Amino acid sequence: MQNGFDQAETIKQVVNNRILEHSVREKEIIKARIEYQRKYTLAVSCLLLFFIGAPLGAIIRKGGLGLPVVIAVVFFLIYHIISTVAEKSAKEGSLDPIFGMWTAILILTPLGIFLTYKATVDSALFDIDYYKQLLTNLFKRKNPKSLD
Helix, strand or coil: CHHHHHHHHHHHHHHHHHHHHHHHHHHHHHHHHHHHHHHHHHHHHHHHHHHHHHHHHHHCCCCCCHHHHHHHHHHHHHHHHHHHHHHHHHHHCCCCHHHHHHHHHHHHHHHHHHHHHHHHCCCCCCCHHHHHHHHHHHHHHHCCHHHC
16 A cells, blocks of 8 residues: 555656656757747848838937937837737747737838838828828818808
8 A cells, every 4th residue: 555655656756857857858849939030020020120221210300310210119118018028928829929929020011011111102100290281281171161
């Protein structure tokens, strides 16, 4: 009876040790997958931030160099926050490492495409005078012409 109890206790300790070893190895595998994806996401994120920052310089005409740089820094901070949160989620195992590393790029790619398109067609996206003119034209249409 005692021999059976000792064998059961030994098996229980072996299983507990294997569970701990498995979780350590699983975390190492996750870290390796994250680092593997980082090699690609860093290159793609440089291109993405270029396709966000360069059109901002072309679209924002007023303000010189300062305003486009400030807006580009805001977009970089947004990218960094999304990337950091997704990477931590991937390290914890609550998010797939591949998806976690590409999340920020997937979220900001439509913005980069939109800004590049707007810069290509010479849009007045951040031109305050354009919006003032648009609002005055809108209110002129709504006002009755009986005031003339």
